[in-house]
Amino acid sequence: xxxxxxxxxxxxxxxxFAVQGFLQGLFTADGTVRTNSKPNSEWIALTSKSKKLLTQxxxxxxxxxxxxxxxxxxxxxxxxxxxxxxxxxxxxxxxxFGASRERFRQRIGFLQSNKDQTLDNxxxxxxxxxxxxxxxxxxxxxxxxxxxxLTEPVTHSMICNGxxxxxxGEQPLLPFESCNLxxxxxxxxxxxxxxxxxxxxxxxKETVHAAVRFLDxxxxxxxxxxxxxxxxxxxxxxxGLGVMGFADMLIQLGIPYNSEEAVKIAEEVMGFIDKESKxxxxxxAKERGxxxxxxxxxxxxxxMRLRNATTTTIAPTGTISIIAGASSGIEPIFALAFxxxxxxxxxxxxxxxxxxxxxxxLGLYTDELMQEVIxxxxxxxxxxxxxxxKKVFVTxxxxxxxxxxxxxxxxxxxxxxxxxxxVNFPNSATREDVRDVYLMAYKLxxxxxxxxxxxxxEEQVLNKGTKDKAKxxxxxxxCEDCQIANMIPGSEIKPRPRPSVTYGNTEKxxxxxxxxxxxxxxxxxxxxxxxTNLGRAGGCPSQSEATSRLISMALRSGIDVRAIVEQxxxxxxxxxxxxxxxxxxxxxxxxPDAIGRAIERSIGLVNGNGSNHESNHAYIKRxxxxxxxxxxxxxxxxxxxxxxxxxxxxxxxGHTLEHDGGCVVCRSCGYSKCG
Numbered sequence: 001x002x003x004x005x006x007x008x009x010x011x012x013x014x015x016x017f018a019v020q021g022f023l024q025g026l027f028t029a030d031g032t033v034r035t036n037s038k039p040n041s042e043w044i045a046l047t048s049k050s051k052k053l054l055t056q057x058x059x060x061x062x063x064x065x066x067x068x069x070x071x072x073x074x075x076x077x078x079x080x081x082x083x084x085x086x087x088x089x090x091x092x093x094x095x096x097f098g099a100s101r102e103r104f105r106q107r108i109g110f111l112q113s114n115k116d117q118t119l120d121n122x123x124x125x126x127x128x129x130x131x132x133x134x135x136x137x138x139x140x141x142x143x144x145x146x147x148x149x150l151t152e153p154v155t156h157s158m159i160c161n162g163x164x165x166x167x168x169g170e171q172p173l174l175p176f177e178s179c180n181l182x183x184x185x186x187x188x189x190x191x192x193x194x195x196x197x198x199x200x201x202x203x204x205k206e207t208v209h210a211a212v213r214f215l216d217x218x219x220x221x222x223x224x225x226x227x228x229x230x231x232x233x234x235x236x237x238x239x240g241l242g243v244m245g246f247a248d249m250l251i252q253l254g255i256p257y258n259s260e261e262a263v264k265i266a267e268e269v270m271g272f273i274d275k276e277s278k279x280x281x282x283x284x285a286k287e288r289g290x291x292x293x294x295x296x297x298x299x300x301x302x303x304m305r306l307r308n309a310t311t312t313t314i315a316p317t318g319t320i321s322i323i324a325g326a327s328s329g330i331e332p333i334f335a336l337a338f339x340x341x342x343x344x345x346x347x348x349x350x351x352x353x354x355x356x357x358x359x360x361x362l363g364l365y366t367d368e369l370m371q372e373v374i375x376x377x378x379x380x381x382x383x384x385x386x387x388x389x390k391k392v393f394v395t396x397x398x399x400x401x402x403x404x405x406x407x408x409x410x411x412x413x414x415x416x417x418x419x420x421x422x423v424n425f426p427n428s429a430t431r432e433d434v435r436d437v438y439l440m441a442y443k444l445x446x447x448x449x450x451x452x453x454x455x456x457x458e459e460q461v462l463n464k465g466t467k468d469k470a471k472x473x474x475x476x477x478x479c480e481d482c483q484i485a486n487m488i489p490g491s492e493i494k495p496r497p498r499p500s501v502t503y504g505n506t507e508k509x510x511x512x513x514x515x516x517x518x519x520x521x522x523x524x525x526x527x528x529x530x531x532t533n534l535g536r537a538g539g540c541p542s543q544s545e546a547t548s549r550l551i552s553m554a555l556r557s558g559i560d561v562r563a564i565v566e567q568x569x570x571x572x573x574x575x576x577x578x579x580x581x582x583x584x585x586x587x588x589x590x591x592p593d594a595i596g597r598a599i600e601r602s603i604g605l606v607n608g609n610g611s612n613h614e615s616n617h618a619y620i621k622r623x624x625x626x627x628x629x630x631x632x633x634x635x636x637x638x639x640x641x642x643x644x645x646x647x648x649x650x651x652x653x654g655h656t657l658e659h660d661g662g663c664v665v666c667r668s669c670g671y672s673k674c675g
Contacts, residue, residue, distance in 0.1 A: 003050050003090065004050060005050040005052075006053050006056055007053060011060065012060075019060055023057070023108050025111065026046070026057065027044070027110060030046055030048065031044060031045060031046040031110070033118040042101070043095050044095070044104055045096075047073070047094075048092055051070065054070050054093075054094040058094065061104075064104075064108065066096060067096075068094050069094070071095060072092055073092060074091050074092070105119045105120070109574050170242075170314055170315050170417060170418045171313055171315075171418065172418055172447065176231070177229075177232050178222075178224070178229055178232075181240040181315045182214065182239075183244045183321075184211060184242070184243050184244070185244055185245040185326045186246050186248070186249040186269065187245035187249050187327070188245070189249070190252040198253070199265075199269065204273070205276050208241065208276040212239065212277050212284070213284060215240075215308075216307055235291065236292075236309040237292075237309060238309045241312050242312065242313050242317070242329070243273065243314065243330065244327065246266070246327065246330040248354060249265075250262055250265065250392075251354050255392070256392055256394055257403070258398075263406050266411055267414065270314075270413070271414040273312065274312050275414075278304070278306065281307045286305075290305050290306060291307060294306070313417040316329050316331075317329045325353075329420055330408070330421060331396065331421065332394060332396045332404075333393070333396065334396045335377035336373055336377060337351045337370070355393050377395060378394075399424075401436075401437045402440065408446050412447060413445065418448050419446065419447070419448075420450070422450045423451045423452070425452065426454055437451060495554075499523040499528065502522060502528060504602070505520060507601075509588060509598065511579075511594060512575035513534065513540070513575060516533075516534055518531075518594060518595055519532070527555055527561055528556050529548075529551075529556070530555075532547070532595065543591070551595070564599065565596045565599050566596075567596075571589065577589065
């Protein structure tokens with residue numbers, strides 16, 4: 001019945017465009033634009049007898065940043081008799097107002113031209129401030145109930161105030177608070193005393209006091225995106241001083257990570273940092289005053305006058321530890337030799353410097369040994385190495401989950417906020433293993449815990465060793481009817497490598513979301529790649545990039561370029577179609593249509609399957625001899641108000657590099673020096 005209608009469950013797991021299409025169809029069929037005599041007071045309405053359906057639609061709309069309200073439009077018995085004989089009068093209306101109405105127009109829209117036109121014709125100058133939260137009026141005690149943390153088992157994410165978020169593990173925050181973290185590299189505080197190594201607590205003390213002052217200064221000089229964030233941050237002045245390089249420190253001290261001695265060191269070091277950070281905060285309070293909410297805090301009863309509501313946090317430090325050349329946070333070494341996967345599936349092999357130094361000092365370093373370590377990522381199964389070296393140089397997978405938790409709990413004892421730590425499980429781990437770790441973390445006082453089972457994703461950032469596991473896997477049998485598969489060893493079609501030098505042209509095409517820059521490049525074998533870049537107006541750059549990457553792979557895999565063009569041309573986008581009526585500059589139907597047409601035009605510049613071997617070869621030779629650079633047809637459109645890198649060519653596509661936002665970027669293909 002109409003009252004039992006609801007959104008199909010699969011829509012809550014569907015990709016962006018599937019949800020967008022569902023909402024377009026639903027609002028086109030049952031929605032409307034309600035007009036009002038007052039300026040800018042029109043709203044979008046969706047009516048239904050099913051309140052559950054509208055509540056679920058509300059959730060889907062939040063994915064697009066669209067806030068809505070549900071109103072009860074049901075008729076009273078007397079009104080039903082007068083107006084609608086034979087109906088129960090139950091009716092609910094979902095309304096979209098103000099700024100959310102404009103977001104609906106831009107991101108969803110109607111499929112019916114008359115409704116879409118009504119929405120486009122609304123004239124407005126500005127909107128009232130839109131709030132995505134409600135204030136609590138009253139809290140009453142009604143007894144005790146069992147409560148649960150929110151868990152989403154499929155995507156491990158949730159919608160909060162219209163934003164899809166992943167929970168932050170190391171920094172629990174109050175509403176509108178901000179994250180202000182810093183980390184000390186513990187590996188820098190180990191000093192030699194005769195033949196022994198020990199922790200330099202005097203230098204560590206100086207660094208802690210300087211770091212606390214620095215983080216407190218950050219609160220004052222920071223530019224806040226919202227007034228509420230600024231007010232809450234300044235009221236509590238929370239900072240989070242943590243550490244990295246803990247595993248490196250233990251190696252220098254000659255202490256195994258999976259030992260009681262390591263747990264003791266963890267408590268001593270973090271206890272010292274916590275104590276000194278509080279002293280530093282007290283000193284700042286004497287100079288600058290306590291944090292404004294101090295009167296409401298636990299520190300008032302303790303008699304501690306602090307400048308900051310919290311002072312310590314253990315963050316994961318994934319990126320900054322790479323920059324600092326230190327082990328991540330309080331994690332053990334992942335592998336003594338490993339592959340790091342970066343952009344475009346490039347693999348970087350790294351060997352731990354302390355391990356290499358130890359082998360050199362013992363006279364055990366050989367290329368053959370290093371190759372074995374690179375393949376295995378651990379020394380535990382390598383014969384001929386001293387047991388003491390094996391005990392000290394343990395990796396994340398050599399350490400049992402229980403020791404991971406013990407180390408985390410030791411740091412948590414002296415950390416105001418929470419501790420970021422990953423428990424590494426082997427691929428063979430069971431649900432019971434995970435359950436035991438969660439319960440142990442809870443009993444030892446950890447505020448959160450993260451587990452990762454090796455190989456649970458097809459692509460993971462860190463891989464132990466570099467041995468090609470794919471060689472041990474059986475390839476599927478080749479298709480008997482597929483001539484291409486039978487011609488290629490392994491029954492796989494793989495794209496040829498991208499050449500280091502290509503040439504091509506860039507076109508600026510007007511679309512519904514603004515300007516789309518399309519670069520089509522060729523090499524000696526023909527058209528080999530396509531890049532796209534959207535202007536500042538927005539749009540869906542990730543979709544365009546994905547389309548370009550797949551086209552480039554297809555071109556380098558030998559797929560006929562005309563077949564690709566045929567598939568792309570004619571694809572329609574409601575945003576572009578809606579703008580075409582008022583903008584005569586738009587000559588395409590969508591981003592894919594624009595890309596297809598650009599490739600088609602490029603085919604006209606060459607012969608056959610997008611190939612002109614003689615001219616291509618001459619260009620590439622000239623490029624190498626004269627050190628030329630490829631330039632865009634529409635160079636002026638890309639050069640506005642930008643500082644270009646002198647003599648800088650993009651290593652990905654050869655176009656001009658520029659400084660933007662403190663980084664070096666390429667507007668043609670999206671390359672960024674900052675990653």
